[in-house]
Amino acid sequence: MKDEPRVGVFVCHCGTNIGGVVDVPEVVEYAKTLPYVVYADRNLYTCSEEGLNNIRDTIKEYNLNRVVVASCTPRTHEPLFRVACQEGGLNPYLFEMANIREHCSWVHHDSKEATEKAKDIVRMAVARSLWLEPQEEPELEIKDSSLVIGGGISGLVAAISLADQGFKVYLVEKEAELGGLVRQLYKLYPTLEDTSEILNPHIEEAKNHRNIEVHTSTTIKDIEGYVGNFHVTAIKNKEQIEFDVGTIIVATGAWNYHPPEGNFQYGVLDGVMTQLELEELLKEGKLERPEIIVMIQCVGSRVGEIWSYELVGLFHSQATRLLSKILGARGSEEGWAYCSKICCMNAIKNAILIKEQFPESEVTILYQDLRTYKEYEDFYRRARKLEVRFLKYIYEIPPEISEAPGNKLRVSFYDPFAGEEMSIICDKVALSTPLIPSKDGILLAKKLKIPLDQNGFLMEAHVKLRPIDTQIEGIFLAGTAAGPKDISESIVSAKAAAARASILMGNKVIKTEALTAVVNQDLCIGCGLCEELCPYGAHIVKDGKSTVIEALCKGCGVCVVACPQKAISAKHYTDDQILAAVKNAFTEQLT
Amino acid sequence: MSKSEDTESRTHDSSHDTKLMHIVAHTPRGKGILDCIQCGRCTSSCPMARQTSRYNPRRLMEMITIGLKEEVLSNTPWYCLSCFTCVDKCPQGADVGEVIFAIRNIAAREGHIPPGIKAQGGNIIDTGKISNPTKSILKQRQEMGLPEIEPSDTEELLKILRKTGFDKIIGHK
Amino acid sequence: MKDSKSVLVVGGGIAGIQASLDAADRGFKVYLVEKTPSIGGRMAQLDKTFPTMDCSICILAPKMAECYRHSNITLLTYSEVQDAKGSIGNFEVAVLKKARHVKEDKCVGCGICTEKCPVKVPNEFEMGLADRKAIYMPFPQAVPRLTTIDEENCLFFQKGTCRVCEKLCEAGAIDFDEKPEEIVLNVDAIILATGFDVFNPKAITAYGYGKYKNVITAMELERLICASGPTDGYILRPSDGKEPESVVFIQCVGSRDQRYNPYCSSICCKYAIKDAVLIREHHPEIDTYVFYIDLRAFGKGFQEFANRSKEEYGINYIRSNPGEIREDPITQDLTIWYEDTLTRTIKPLTVGLVVLCTASIPRPDNKKLSELIGVELDDLGFFRASHDIDHPVDLTVPGVYGCGFCLGPRVGDIPHSVMQAGAAVARMSEELAGMEEA
Amino acid sequence: MSVGYEPKILGFLCNWCSYAGADLAGVSRFEYPPNARVIRVMCSGRVDPVHILEGFKSGADGVLVTGCHPGDCHYVSGNFSTERRVEIMKKVVNKIGIDPERIRLEWVSASEGRKYAELVKEYTDSIRKLGPFPLNEISDLLDAAIGAFGSERVRWLMNKQLEEIEPEKAENVIITSIEREIERYQLFQILEKGNSTVSEMAKQTNLPSDVIVQHLIALMKQGTAAITAEAEHEYIYTLSR
């Protein structure tokens, strides 16, 4: 400790969230007894304007050089309080948080025990704070160019938006043609416009835009670097191309699920097809006369109503498992627990198209819940007016498909609304299958270290408030790579991704993480163990000494623990700082 | 109905007339069938459905949709009180109480008419009224000083009802 | 020629907040106009958000504070758009800053004035389930953190007496003479984010809202269930303050209804599942029922959560749209007549509390804004997008964009509102960049 | 076991998965016993064996280290390093009289709020069964272990991939080497307090005399120890300053 610490402790009631369980005044009184603590008080909401101003003013008034806030989790609120410290003239890294909400008041009901634990947590934080040192966040330059991966509707929209804003865009598509999954569609709901009317102008614009470099038949081989400065290696027609970009938008899209052979007689009986295959027939004009068609919703989605639910979070290693699920033994796998969201409208769209072309056709849609959200309710109504038949089946008794005389199909099911079993003799059965995570998305996530959700879609940084950002700075999600969306929703997300990327590139610089490793050159003997262990290649041994490339180092600290000479330390997570907390976890050892 | 009151499940195969929905939708007062989303609001508020499970307006709509013609045209629709509670409550404007009349009209053409209703039809053709006073009532009217009841112009009515085919529907000679 | 581009954002809910932050970070000078005394909008009133169960105000409050502190954002709360003219690149908008009677630069938000104010009026933030004073802070995390005098209820403005707040305010922030002020802003673009209103279920007389005390709306429940709400998070019946033995949620009250709002509000099924789970978490002894027509648990993680709500929390799902609710005049329990459409049984269910999941409807203000700015409304009263599929956040006047629920229940949830906000900023940046080039 | 004994648990949680998982437990209000005190580190790979042993010294009865699931590490492979270190540590501490159960490594993801709550509960119960950490009994040994795990030799051994040796053998080699290092530190500690003889050291450490002599020779070679006198047929060893 270089200077005599003057610690201020701010304990938050968080309304009743903390105050309802933890005796906050008691914690404050306790904090006051700790060495070096020159100020301790409580706020109703420390994160409110009043609370933040209080921190700012108290730093000045009491000449604080350490601030501890005992409130909620640092994962959401640390940045806010750091700014308040900065406004008070304190280096934001001289701030420490004690989590007495998520880790205390919310999980312990006994007020006395929770209060004791809160005191311990505060003491640990104060102890750690004594050892904190000011840190600087290095500024990084952001290249004003972007890589958009995927040339479907989302990729196109995102690329054009950025290009229109004046940024250079590299649009990479693995297929020979742009357009993605949407290209296979005939018409779009709810306006029933030809897909080409929407899609083609975007394709043309992207191809001809002076700020966009389109690379079709191109796959991403490798991406190195970090926000502002990604180095991209791609393979275009067997040739390697390379370029540097500041931001990346992942628009790898989704796949349409194909049921395993035999499931709902798919691939076994003629006339059983996926909804998308039916749409392709319509597109090609291969439906030539009125037919009886039955559509079955939720084939491969909403499967297994008792699947355990994990809120967020499989990381990319699970990708391998999910990948084998998609690519591997489809036959034995049952499908996906989620609702794919677009299938109801898609089925209705095709039903309307069929009925409008051949009013004598009979179209029946077998559903579990009809999810025509928002104004799509009108679309549902429109189909009913066209005498499309909507019947419910229940998950436990799925419709059965069998052969019927005269080259027909028989669909048998139980209609709970009537309490009757029913069978329909029909010409075609269309299976509405979900959008599922794409292989490319999963592999790319692995490359970029973007976590996947439990289903294998790319995971957003926060499902509510950061639905476009990923955990990796500078990489954003557009379209169905992050989960099923319809076209309008995909366009919204693509524009939003463009907005988020443009903010970084427009500002030209960004402050980065200060928490990196540093090597004490006097102690280092250049053994090279750190270089061997570092997953980011941030350690380079040269002339018998190791140095850290700060822009690459992500501050994990693996090298710190390994260094035989104890020559490496982790900024903001030094041994002294960690041990200060360890030593004060159960008893007071503040010195 | 020959079946026990609450029995429901049976296996149908060829007994579905999948055109029934279309027919009902194109019969006067029947277009509501296409508006139904089976929410159950009608049955939830139907006073008759609370008396007996033989009558369930929502289920009746579904039975039309899946084409259980025989059942739909038998005595089921005649349970309806025509109180129009369902019409008022239906969020989709499916007007179940109205669709009932379409089904009854179809049923009547196919000869399913309860005797009481048939008698009403007969009375109209014969007297122009469905309810006629007894002699003692006529006497009482006089006593009370109420005006005499005028007979209806049955000839005129017969012309009308022949034109519409009403006489054939109720089998009037 | 202005140094930097500027934008007017109308509405300080999550959509408006996000649009302001994105635009400000993008380098725009932002004027965020909010008609109530604080930004925060509907999301501030929610207890938790679905399906991550984040405490709503906890994740929103930092964004609200960021808006307040951002050097590119000027917050104009308690203000309304009065007039607008011009076109993209050059809109002239008149904003009326209503008289708050509390000086923004002096009030420290200590709250002494609100403690001593003698007038009690129903608290809008608490959906009328609690009272506030005539001088008030809308909610504890309000931004900006200062009080406002509600002229309509203040004794001084109504009867010329009192002035207690003025005497007590040590900061000298009370200013009874303050007059409304009109500010004229010159902006390049406009983003509308006026959010939604809640359908008043009184219209559906069979459900007895307004007549039976224990029939409440979902927004009211959000406050009841919130730990910082009027009952400290305990589920207590309005009629007698007792915990109900069972709670029923009824879906599609005023939505999916041709007579009121034909569309699906998109969010009700999801929040009902969330609220039912929260009730079971806090009070496992309370039985919960959700009456639905189609359980619309679409979107990321929702179906899985719905499954879990059944399996783990034992929420009872009944596929039915109940016909009527009757109150027992003595116990004030409520009897719901319904048909379970999957088993075709018709029966009454007697419960302690009924929650009506009411439609989200357009704000009446949309009409005025549409007239002032010239953008079209759709048949329902939401702002019309210039193309449903291709230009979902462009309104029918160039340079005017929309985000959040004022565009209709497009998906309606928070993440989509956040995305729309970003999309609006992207569109604005594109079009203004295009103008500069031309 | 004393009545009303409440075990003290020290937890090291990685920022990205486990701390988030613990936050989720809070957000979801999954109740668990209040026995754990938690330290947030960016990666479980930052947890030094020394931190764990210091934890015992500071009063912990059990130390819980949690990280991202294998392969899910935010830092690619940090948790694999952790796994290797903890595995070795458990075997080593077992030999010096610490129940290996007192060190636990678990994977908790950001979505596993319930798992975190249940883990804390289950681990607290399991440590409760073990009883208080025998700090007084093995205090010296613990200090020696802290010294050993901080030593150049052990750190090298624990982190270097010994490619030329078969994995199972490699582990034995490493564990034995660490044991030796601890023994050496024990002797070092004795000498730190004052001069001593082989028999005195044997008495204090329960180590065989020949082992002690070997270590002393090594220490002398390093120049750490020296013979300064002779008494009753024994040499007196001392630390060279």
Added chain:
Amino acid sequence: MKYAFFIGCLVPARELSYEFAARKILPTLDVELVDMHGANCCAPFGIQSLDYISWLALATRNLCIAEEMGLDILALCSDCYESLLMTNTILKENSDIKGQVNEVLSEIGKEFKGEIEIKHMIDVLYEDVGPEKIKNAVVTPLTDLKVATQPGCHLVRPKMLHFGSVGGYDELDELVRATGAEVIDYDGKEICCGGPIRDTFDKYSRSLINQKIKAMKKANVDCAVTICPFCFLQLDLGQREIQTRFKEELNLPIFHFPELLSIALGFKLTDPQIRDHRISINHILEKYNGYEVSS
């Protein structure tokens, strides 16, 4: 105020007291009733069930008669009212159906033009006369009389058809209050009396009556008031049937609204009127001196 008086079939054939009271009360409140000559059955729901165009043609014939009289129709019976109102609305709104019906009516030289409106007696009393005027005309206020009202279905439902009217519940209740009586709410007020299935499913028809009467009795009323001959028949005759059949003493007096109104306006009920009631109303008549001893 002058109306074509559509009396229907059931009222003159079975419920003379209703007709008698209406004919007596309405003129004193300045409502002139002009009897319709040659009118036929309104074609109520039974007939509607058989054929659509036949129903409309039968009902429209009556409308044509009123059109020829140049008068709006006042109906006593809710079924007549609803059938005529529906027909009038459909034909006015749908020119296609109007054409079809007029083609049928051309057989007898009639044509629907769409010139008149259809009103129920209650509409006229409420809108044209008004509760205030009635209140002022009351000579024997029915103080302390607790009344359950039975507005019936077809005065109020379907709502779309009766759009613009206050809503029959409130209208009737306010008119009853104008007599000085107290209107008591009861469970299931809006529920059907069971009349339409009286002939077809008498078991359920009876149970509906039973539930209704019991609910009224539970609400502690002195009597019930109807404005529809079918409702009256159900509650009065139907109640009697239940009493006889199940030996259950219900004894809830039922009044036609005009009867109650006449008592309040100082007209006494006559013997034949009282004979119309199968459930004794005497104790109420005595209380308000509403019984005219026959000479």
